[in-house]
Amino acid sequence: MMQKFLGILILFITQVQAQQNLWKGYFSFNEITDVCAGNQTIFASTKNAVFSKDLNTNNLTTYTSINDLKPNEITTLFHTSTKHTFIGNENGQIIIIKPDGTIVNKPDIILEVPVPPNSKRINDFYEFNGKIYVSTQYGITVFDLTNLEIDETYYIGSSGELLDVLQTTVFNNQIYAVTRTQGIKKAALSNPFLYDYSQWSVFDGGYWLSLVTFNNQLIGMNSNNMLYKFVGAIPQSFASFGSVGIKLKTSATYLVAHANYQIHVFNTSLALQSITYQITGISDYFTGAAILNNKLYIGTSKNGLFESSIPATNQFTLLSPNGPIQDYSFKIKKTTDELWLTHGSYDRTYAPDYKQEGISVFAPQSGWSSIPKGALFNAVSLGTILENTKNKTEKYICSNHSGLLKVVNKTDVTLLNHLNTGTSGLESLTYLPDPTYKSVRPNGLKQDKDGNIWLANAYVNKALKVLKPGNNWQSYDLTNVISDVTNERYGNIDIDKNGTKWIATFLNGVIGFNEKYNNKFIVVGLDNGLPDKDVRCVAVDKKGQLWIGTYKGLRIISSVDRFISENELTATNIVIQEGDLAQELFYQQMIQDIYVDGSNNKWIALADAGVFHVSANGKTTLHRFTKENSPLPSNNVLDIEIDEVSGEVFFATDKGTVSFLGSSTKGSDNLEAVYVYPNPIRPDYTGTVKIAGLMDKVNVKITDIEGNLVFETTSQGGTVEWDTTAFGKYKVASGVYMVFVSAADGAETTVKKIMIVR
Template sequence: MKKITLFLIVVLPTIILAQQNAWKGYFSYNEITDVTTNENKVIASTKNSLFSKETTIGNLVTFTSINEVKPATITTIYQSSTQHTFIGNENGLIIIIKPDGSVVNKPDIILEVPVPPNKKKINDFYEYNGKIYVATQYGITVINLSNLEIDETYYIGSAGESLDVLQTTVFNNEIYAVTRTQGIKKALLSNPFLYDYSQWTVFDGGFWIGLVTFNNQLVGANTNSILYKFIGNTTQQFGTFGSTGIKLKTSANYLVFLANYQIQVYNQNLSLESLVYNIPDYPDYFTGATTLNNKLYIGTSKNGVFETPIPNTNTFTSISPNGPIQDYSFRIKKTTDELWITHGGFDRTYTPDYKHEGISTYQVNSGWNKIAKENFPDVVSLGTILENNLNKKQKFICSNHKGLLKIVDKTAFTLLDQTNTGANGLESLYYAPDPNYKSTRPNSLIQDKEGNIWMTNAYVNKGLKVLRSNGSWQSYDLSSLIQDATNERYGNMEIDKNGTKWMATFFNGVVAFNEKYNNKTIVINTSQGLPDSDVRCVALDKKGQLWIGNYKGLRIINNVDRFLSENELTATNIVIQEGDLAQELFYQQTIQDIYVDGSNNKWVSIADAGVFHVSSNGQRTLHRFTKENSPLPSNNVLDIEIDEVSGEVFFATDKGTVSFLGSSTKGSDNLENAYVYPNPVRPEYTGTVKIAGLMDKVNLKITDIEGNLVFETTSQGGTVEWDTTAFGKYKVASGVYMIFISSNDAAETTVKKIMIIR
């Protein structure tokens, strides 16, 4: 395969990438941005996805990056009379889901509208007479429903400038536009010169939230917290609201007014039918509201969509799909039988974000569950997760502000910090203006083979801590070895087979430490080959190499055993050949995470550039996944995790978690559970055959029924892929093929058969 470096813009035509069933999505449907209805369907959006539910049969469908819906940030949605779903985004992108489920992306506004990129937000869609009027931050864009193309754009500012339009409506053959700063404007809909701003006049010069046509009259919501109907140019009050208003919309036979903490539903006579201030047991603010079949559907900022009857009886039913607490996933961990996700975090300088959202867990049989933040109300910025190998019911999670959270069986919670870990335990940073300020910042959780749990502690001299398997704590002072220890912050840590701890730091490169060798320490910084002192991550591979993810590139230590015999270590780069040009792998790129898979290949996350899967020596690119060429919802991959049994590779991003079913699995202890899939291989199948459940480094040969060899390899990890060709030259013919598998010492052997149908 051709080697591809980061600075080449390509789409890898890998066979497995084309198979959507190789990907899974783990999205949240709690953070709702809008709700709409059509016929018997409720549709709701989050910032990153969409779901619809049939109210009659309960059929639920989700639209995410897995099925090609890749929004920037969804701001509004609408389903047309032609059953097209329109999705508006913060950056001007319009995504259209056709009735057959196919997806059309319209970047016309992003590419063609001559206003700053941060002034292209889609505010609202309005349908009239075969056209969709798109209210945006710059004006109005008109889409023709017959061909889904843009007809024209109106800039209606008082001098022809762009103007933030919140909503449009049509009444008595006049089009009305609610603007943020210049009141309500109107023009004759049949006027062929609507693109001329001078054709638009001010209907009302006040400040309005929304305007709709309802029961053959104009109805508006003003920023003065009053609802009005218009009789000609005269306003008549019919309602008030006491919370920040968001939107006014019509649906079925009702008028719905949405505010942060209030929803009002009016009938056709503008009499109040329902009034909702809150949803019991779900303290939250409202983000969307609509009606269908005498039911009100409410979108919330953190708890999904609820259904309640009209008039309201204080009965609320959640209709959102199950999922994690939120899409922003900071750290992810595959434990023995679950997937754990934390939603906190810190920025590049390790400043905590102070988020407090709880923990999401997923189990195949029971689906998603959450460990509510009420169990540890003061703990924020949750990050790295560790399962105690000596007691798998215990999980430890770093809070980058409050200490170390210990969870037992998901029911008992203990916060470990400077108050209860003793003189050799965790420490709070010292803040001169307020000596009583407490902020305890552990990171880098990792367990050694004796069961001791190691971690770093930022902003203190004794920056390396260990919770011994017997429950005692110990600290190691790094201040004599690294500069300005009380200002140092740490990335992750690895422990090699000799017990050496390799720590990524913010200011001092990589710090290597081993207490078994008289507290020996080596610092690897820019003087020892690093391109920058800021090391974001480190990873040990199966050959004893340390891969160093730097703020400005990649480096490796060729043999970590050298730490034992040498007093200085030098990091080197990896040079790859691209045609006639030799280039440094990941030159000057910010590396966020590195994960070594069962085959010793590396998954590398590059800031805002997706993920690379490179061979064990970095010379070949096996996969390159970005938002543009794969179901990744974002190019900002914050964490990578692998289920070493199944080979599933998880990517935690700022816009949701997805996984790719890889083939790099951990080697088994024997060949008893070796299997082949798919089997048989049918004509329509275009992927690879996988021989899984293998021991590491088995010898594998595939022959036809007559004994002619067509494939041979040595496994790396527990899975081998075969592209069903004879040594890559041509596709093998239909027939039965024999797979002979033997361990390196020939003590374990097995034979499998596979049928190929062309």
């Protein structure tokens, strides 16, 4: 009986710990930047993360912003004899994963090395006698492995100037540095004045890419696609390769020559053991290579990390953890039972990037899958996603050049464009210098309660389109609404309770339209209170206010009902009070996205400034998430989405997607699924208690076991939070607390318990 109890207790504690971790990561591990070998462990990096595989246990471990790995852009990777993993970045940042898995951020080069910020890229790490020699864009910095601090920095240009050092090695007590423009330089390692550039001499003045010490000899990779061994100071060629050379790496028994389309492996006698030209079935170039236990590990630019044998057998095993196609996530959509990501983009003027990428799909039970670009007619610049509420097997995806994709069951794909949607359907822009150029640019995708799908078609007169059930199209002409319609581009669309469509535009502010009122249009522009004509996003909240995010700030229209009775609308700002100072909320800030949650609070993404979660009226900040104070991998949040059942808030950024388990859920139909988490509340927990699965506008009371009331509120949406205080005055004591939930009419009631351990 005791064993059964302990088993239940352990399971319960595990569940509680999982609930207390409010952040999740949805990262890609396909875009490899480097590969290195450790003690029975292989490591690989992407621009934004690191993962490792233990070859003894086959365990995969990932390091992302969720466990505090927040790189700028990873350029190189190295595992030391002390089992520290050094991670180099484009901006000079060094991140160290210690043997116990903890992460140390070392901004020493960024803060202490007096060179321009754009000259601090880290190219390589080399270990010798307890020192790490860091090859950088400006020279060499030496780290002491015992204290992980900078010892010295060497500027070795011929006149003491900054010099891009690609790699260093030590041979016969001489330190050698491969430079980008001044050949290979060397100096005596014992020289106490290595910081003096005059102590360095030119060993070879050619154009070299890489230099290593292997089997007691110097081996170099030259830009002429040749490999050399040095006999004294004389280079002797022993092999050639047919693509752009990248780097040499060594193990105790093998030399690896990594080029972008070839991996050559040599033994200690420099005899060729294998050549890899391509991963079977994949067209991609190589970005990293390493050897461990007679296995070759190859990183690719878009398809992950692979393991193969030496000699090569054309058998490859994918090692990368499951994830989306890439980290750059442009638009995100939580469908009924999946998460969909697109990876295209457009700039501020809505110019497409023309990238051909597939669609990433996450299902909780089966993990990640993708719809490849070939199955999507190679449509480019994929963006906004919509699930058809009337037929949830159908998804629609905007391509900002190719038209509109209709995807059924993730397999049956149709590309809708100017060729197959009729005279009232989608249109291509007209480009007079080249009438053969075709570009169909829809955006906005929003479905009304009748199942009609609304979107905006850029650069055409009949810009407002609607796809009705039965595949019938209708268009509305904006020629008499705005003067420059053939140059206009559009952001998102939202639809209010009256069926009014609110359309964000690039040149004309917000356009309101309702076909039920004699095709009525109202334009809200600079003369109507907007701080900028470029409106990036619009959102109708649960009280009928229209929130407008512009290039230079936030505005609201107090009631969407005014559209029906008035012919002109004025937008106003939100003024917040900070001490004695009143100021405008998000003054002059570029608003990238606004999402209204189940409690009518707003999640607002600012350009390069993270995310704000503000109260229903905007005057109270509930959360502020940035890269600096949260697991956000980037402050450039491109899209926000919420699972209104679980309250999970998704943030799509240019460096990966993460989510926060919020409390703003949609109200349930009844109280049958009410639950409390975390429960019990353990001493080290500092967050709030969530009572979830509620109906909207139910009464929630919490009392101690003796019936003393400590908290009471009315739900807004499906979740209520309690900070475990007695009406905000003091933390309640350890014990059991009762949660009483009742609907306004008393027809629905339920009772739950919370255990608090202080």
